Amino acid sequence: MRYCKDFIVVENETITSTLFILKLQYPETLPEIKAGQFVEILVEGNKDVFLRRPISIHDVDIERNQISLLVQIVGKGTDQLSNIKIGDTLNLIFPLGNGFTIVGKRVLLVGGGCGAAPLLYLARVLKQRQIKSDILIGCKDVNHLFSKKEYESLSNLHIATEDGSCGLKGLVTSHKIMEEDFDAIYCCGPTPMMKAISKHAKQKNIPCYVSLEHKMACGFGVCLCCVVETNIGNKRTCVTGPIFLSSDLKDF
Amino acid sequence: MRYCKDFIVVENETITSTLFILKLQYPETLPEIKAGQFVEILVEGNKDVFLRRPISIHDVDIERNQISLLVQIVGKGTDQLSNIKIGDTLNLIFPLGNGFTIVGKRVLLVGGGCGAAPLLYLARVLKQRQIKSDILIGCKDVNHLFSKKEYESLSNLHIATEDGSCGLKGLVTSHKIMEEDFDAIYCCGPTPMMKAISKHAKQKNIPCYVSLEHKMACGFGVCLCCVVETNIGNKRTCVTGPIFLSSDLKDF
Amino acid sequence: MNNIDKRLEVTIKDMVLRNPVMTASGTFGYGYDYEDFMNLESLGGIVVKATTGANREGNAYPRMAETSSGMLNAVGLQNKGVDYFCNTLYNKIKDINTNMIVNVSGSSIEEYVEVAEKINELKNIPGIELNISCPNVKQGGMAFGTDPKMAAEVVKAVRRAYNKTLIVKLSPNVTSIVEIAKAVEGEGADSLSLINTLFGMAVDAEKRQPLLSTVTGGLSGPAVKPVALRCVWQVAKQTKLPLIGIGGIMNATDAIEFILVGATAIEVGTANFINPAISQEIVYGISEYLDRHNIKNISDIRGII
Amino acid sequence: MNNIDKRLEVTIKDMVLRNPVMTASGTFGYGYDYEDFMNLESLGGIVVKATTGANREGNAYPRMAETSSGMLNAVGLQNKGVDYFCNTLYNKIKDINTNMIVNVSGSSIEEYVEVAEKINELKNIPGIELNISCPNVKQGGMAFGTDPKMAAEVVKAVRRAYNKTLIVKLSPNVTSIVEIAKAVEGEGADSLSLINTLFGMAVDAEKRQPLLSTVTGGLSGPAVKPVALRCVWQVAKQTKLPLIGIGGIMNATDAIEFILVGATAIEVGTANFINPAISQEIVYGISEYLDRHNIKNISDIRGII
């Protein structure tokens, strides 16, 4: 079941000048939400924004009926969204997409930049299911690190920064945690990073789940705009994905 | 000289649920503004508003470099405008149009509803020039009466309300002030009212100036969308007007 | 569905629509995708995604670009083909209690005829919408829809093969839409739906490349409404067929505008992406409009402009 | 005008434009109307309002309707005729130090020729833009612009009478704009400008009447940009003439998009109403774009899509 409903903004936290976290209150009881699912936001107040904007669910507070979204400002819609005030309403279609398949006993989560958004809620779900997880976050510098405390409380956090201001200096792929044994990898971030991690997983012969951010018009399966080439033909990223087993994707 | 500049909103006063007055601060010295001139407002934040909106200059405070606008909410643009906050900026093209021709020694100003907007500044200018004026305002009821004190300080105020809640109960045309002798009438309001007053002026054989609210795309003479039929052909309301001598208009 | 507003009922040939509000092909999946958001039976009809003879993978990604008050798409008729439709999809939609229309596409007259013949056998499909106007495939549609002779030929052939309600969907990308409309009327079309998307393109100035894999695509959304209204108005004045107005309808007011210029019914397209319950809301909005203006029947305002 | 960015200079036949930014006919008056807002000499060129043989009063009011991301106009070529232009207006504009182009309109080949001949005599008018694409007058323009044979005929006749730069302005309201473009190219046009407005209409649902006195009118603004880009791209691929891109240009990025798909210059239209200084700002914006992308000359990105 998907819903099209208004949420109320209860927090708009600035992380960096281009990164912010929205906490949204649902007036009813939240339906079940899987880690890796996303919402489609109706962005109002900007003449040049016509379609909704897809944003992953960063975290879910099932007791408070709140969800949070981690958003990077890349254009007019996300910029408009960053100005939203506490108390404003935001209309969402949710929850959308397949969400992560939960497998194994010990798994690795790898996130790059704001692409890491869905991993926090994934870490939470994994902990609930008593699956051990390590999480490796790659980002520009220590200022771009978000939700650190939350990650630490749910998982073993490892960090790689471009400038070495926190954790390893360098790319996630060169972090030593990569060499340990896992039953699966969950990776969200820039495509080159996801490809590198998926190659690594292939070598290790373990499944690698990636999250695709294809351009979407509807987000719920009806427009066929968001397709990705898989080994069994074009699939809609918004319903068959956004989480794919990287070995199913033609391009990976 | 016309300008395209940002003003700062210093007041947004609600008169009725559909009527409000904006007071706008100009950051520089205001240029000369004639009574009857208007501005073209860039209305931001609404997806369905594409063109600027023409609004008459209600009053000018030359010492403070402020202008005020009286706006009636009739659709999406004026509705959006009504939500503007103190401190917001508003981009205006101004001053536009010809403004009233000032004639005579004793004149009558007749205003209907929010159409009366330009008459306050006209009364102010007349007083400065030591021209005696009477002003007759017609409106729905006492709640729709605005800027009463200001009118009273500048002119002899007469009122006609539809429900009799203030002044004469009835239309402005039946007010006894109409029977007195004036050198000219200045009339702003709904078209049927302007036509009636202009007919009256014709009988009295005095000039009647009316303000036309034709639909405008540019407001400064270049698009030719706002034409009105005059005795000497189509004229642009935004530059030849919006103030016309009613006897020059085909339809009057 | 107890509160049916009888004033809204309209007829297109043999098809009775409980109200003029339909949904446009390619924007409403196979109907059931919207069940979470609304009551499908509140609609006058649903036009499902284009169906072709064989399976089609459609165009490469990216297939979508946002534009001012609109979007471009280059989906390219992706679908699993008519046999899959008849054997699998039909069973999933046949009990939806509204007019389920199939949008029929093809690259040749033979393909159109093949699809139409097979759909003709499906009891619960009261009509087809012949898509001769898709700008998104090379050999598919728009060529038929922009040449009166070819349009006439394909309609003639399909008419012979199909005996239920035959709607023909017109392209706005023509010098004279009236000419095409008349050609199609002459060959026995029961109704015309218009417009399909405008032929357009979008560019990423920073990356210096087109935003669609196919460079060009089909423009839809409120940006095209003025063109759509003009097309319906022109065709309404010069043909006798019942028309279905499409293009940029975002709310009940837009729908009323199409009815005023001569549409018997309307289809809601891109708006479904922005508000998935909008088509149902439009039904209510039309009722409200009739109340407010004291109109006894929707047909009283049809084509009065 | 000391800081001229030499990278922006472009040439259209014999006309040197200091940058590709021109303003579109009907949206910029006679140029001087914008003097309060900007430096006219910062522009590559200015196309003044349509000029016809005799005085025209244009269409009745209302002539304008706002639409989603655009507007419809039905001005209908209101102007005081070519003689008034030559005797009065010309003197007011002849010293504006940029390319002052006259938009030439008519209802017959004779009228087009008459106007062109008279403008040919004016020293400081380096070119005309032949408007064969106005949707707003019955006998005016669009009929010439939608039929390749008629388009060729009028261009042929005007070409004989006019020996400076001849730009022909094309209508998007055709099945194949390439066909018209080629017909016009074949008769000696020096350049093509495209697009003129899309043929559309708007309705007031509450009053149940059209919003324009003429019912239909011409659609402009960002809503039409996808169609305009597609037209320029198509024509650039299939003709050799320098093109002037028009349609929904609101900022420098939009202008760059037109250049990327093959335009040598661009014209800013409706945007002038919303920001009367926008054309000058676009010039600066293009310079910035070249800086940011390290581009030596605007021609390096022309038509690379």
Ligand SMILES: Cc1cc2nc3c(=O)[nH]c(=O)nc-3n(C[C@H](O)[C@H](O)[C@H](O)COP(=O)(O)OP(=O)(O)OC[C@H]3O[C@@H](n4cnc5c(N)ncnc54)[C@H](O)[C@@H]3O)c2cc1C
């Ligand atoms: C399933 C999914 C989950 C996502 N999760 C997040 C998230 O958690 N946090 C986050 O910050 N971003 C997320 N994104 C990306 C986000 O949707 C885009 O950044 C956003 O739509 C851009 O909108 P804009 O108006 O700011 O940018 P625009 O002004 O429209 O464009 C700016 C840039 O963003 C790209 N872009 C525009 N629209 C989309 C779109 N619909 N999908 C992808 N890219 C687009 C454009 O190509 C352009 O390069 C997700 C995308 C998808 C598909």
Ligand SMILES: Cc1cc2nc3c(=O)[nH]c(=O)nc-3n(C[C@H](O)[C@H](O)[C@H](O)COP(=O)(O)OP(=O)(O)OC[C@H]3O[C@@H](n4cnc5c(N)ncnc54)[C@H](O)[C@@H]3O)c2cc1C
């Ligand atoms: C010279 C001039 C001075 C004006 N002065 C004032 C004033 O002082 N105070 C005031 O409240 N209003 C004034 N108006 C009218 C005001 O411009 C319109 O009410 C406003 O533009 C409507 O915008 P909207 O978006 O709210 O309405 P929309 O949603 O666009 O339309 C709602 C209604 O308003 C009408 N309308 C829309 N645009 C215009 C337009 N450009 N001109 C006239 N009518 C329009 C429409 O026909 C429709 O009936 C003036 C108009 C002109 C031409």
Ligand SMILES: Cc1cc2nc3c(=O)[nH]c(=O)nc-3n(C[C@H](O)[C@H](O)[C@H](O)COP(=O)(O)O)c2cc1C
């Ligand atoms: C993503 C998308 C896919 C479409 N697919 C089809 C299709 O398969 N067949 C068809 O006839 N029209 C198709 N169309 C066109 C629509 O049915 C409709 O004619 C058009 O979008 C204009 O209406 P709108 O502005 O309300 O969207 C599609 C439109 C969109 C946006």
Ligand SMILES: Cc1cc2nc3c(=O)[nH]c(=O)nc-3n(C[C@H](O)[C@H](O)[C@H](O)COP(=O)(O)O)c2cc1C
């Ligand atoms: C109010 C108005 C008047 C116009 N008059 C003319 C005209 O006289 N001659 C002409 O060739 N084009 C005319 N046009 C069309 C514009 O020059 C331009 O081709 C069109 O508006 C598309 O560009 P835009 O979207 O930037 O406005 C007019 C457009 C508008 C909006």
Ligand code: FES
């Ligand atoms: S975004 Fe519409 S099908 Fe995926």
Ligand code: FES
């Ligand atoms: S509004 Fe453009 S000329 Fe008057």
